[in-house]
Amino acid sequence: MADKIVVSGVKKHFRSGKQSLPVVGGVSLSVADGEFVAIVGPSGCGKSTLMKIVSGFERADEGQVLIDGVPLLRPSPKGIVISQHGSVFPWLTVQENLMFGLNGDGHGDKAALADHYAAMVGLKGFENSYPRELSGGMLKRVEIARALVVKPEILYMDEPFSALDALMNLRMRTELLRILQEERHTVLLITHDVEEALYLADRIIVLSPRPTVIQASFAVPQSHPRKLSSPELQTLKDAILAELGL
Ligand SMILES: Nc1ncnc2c1ncn2[C@@H]1O[C@H](COP(=O)(O)OP(=O)(O)O)[C@@H](O)[C@H]1O
Ligand SMILES: [Mg+2]
Structure with missing residues (x-):
């Protein structure tokens, strides 16, 4: 390799x-x-x-x-960095947080892509929740999903x-x-x-x-x-x- x-x-x-x-x-x-x-x-x-x-x-x-x-x-x-300090935006919903990094065109339906990654980390049904409504573990998963949605190498x-x-x-x-x-x-x-x-x-x-x-x-x-x-x-x-x- x-x-x-x-x-x-x-x-x-x-x-x-x-x-x-x-x-x-x-x-x-x-x-x-x-x-x-x-x-x-x-x-x-x-x-x-x-x-x-x-x-x-x-x-x-x-x-x-x-x-x-x-x-x-x-x-x-x-590359994308996931650190111990959370970096989820509290004023955006889970879906909006995931869509945040998808600037520019070429991502197709951004909301659908965000929802796909939310589901991937087990947050289906929480797409419209705000970070304050989530537990620490769920927040961490939002962060991982947000890193992965941009398909980092x-x-x-x-x-x-x-x-x-x-x-x-x-x-x-x-x-x-x-x-x-x-x-x-x-x-x-x-x-x-x-x-x-x-x-x-x-x-x-x-x-x-x-x-x-x-x-x-x-x-x-x-x-x-x-x-x-x-x-x-x-x-x-x-x-x-x-x-x-x-
Ligand atoms: N920006 C900085 N300015 C001065 N000292 C720093 C800075 N960043 C880290 N250090 C020092 O470098 C050493 C290693 O820090 P760090 O890389 O965070 O260690 P680790 O992640 O292994 O715990 C520590 O003594 C820390 O105080
Ligand atoms: Mg350290």
Whole structure:
């Protein structure tokens, strides 16, 4: 498979007063077209910073990011970011939120397309509801639907489910897998949850503490749906936790 994302030699530091804070210490990685890669690492190691660089919202000091072989200089229309902070517009209904990104022609019947994606994430019947009428889990699904409706080639997710309770978190994982089976995207997921990574990803990259570098990489050679209690995944989980010093 062709490489969708190629990150080479990316370094980043922040400056506060006279202090220089090295955050990304030199990261190189590739994500194949259609691959699901999860990145785990200790809190504050630079995961979000790396994600911002790979999605074009932050510039690296050194190194570069290629999307389909082209240097990334700003956020690419090929990618959509789903972050832990919700970005659903409270003054628009579910349907209007989903239609919001569909500017320009060429989408056909926008309302019908919005409703299709609302149904896909289990929100059929809530198309005309306002965000305040929905639960946290439903809001998260609106956000996922809103990202998917524009048919992004790359889905960047930075701890997308961390604000949800444990049960809803589990539901969303299953939901996401089901959606990805219908429509394959290249996915880069940042998470601090090793089980979430094991459940979802084709490959798991473990980052070191700040300034972060890639410390280890594990393939997850198991088809979906996965059983986290299987001996293979338990062994893999132990290996990843060991890398994280736990
Ligand atoms: N815009 C910024 N300016 C200064 N420091 C920052 C900025 N963004 C992140 N940092 C610092 O970089 C480090 C890594 O942050 P972040 O990438 O958010 O980590 P993670 O997502 O792994 O928890 C932290 O120490 C954070 O305070
Ligand atoms: Mg973060």
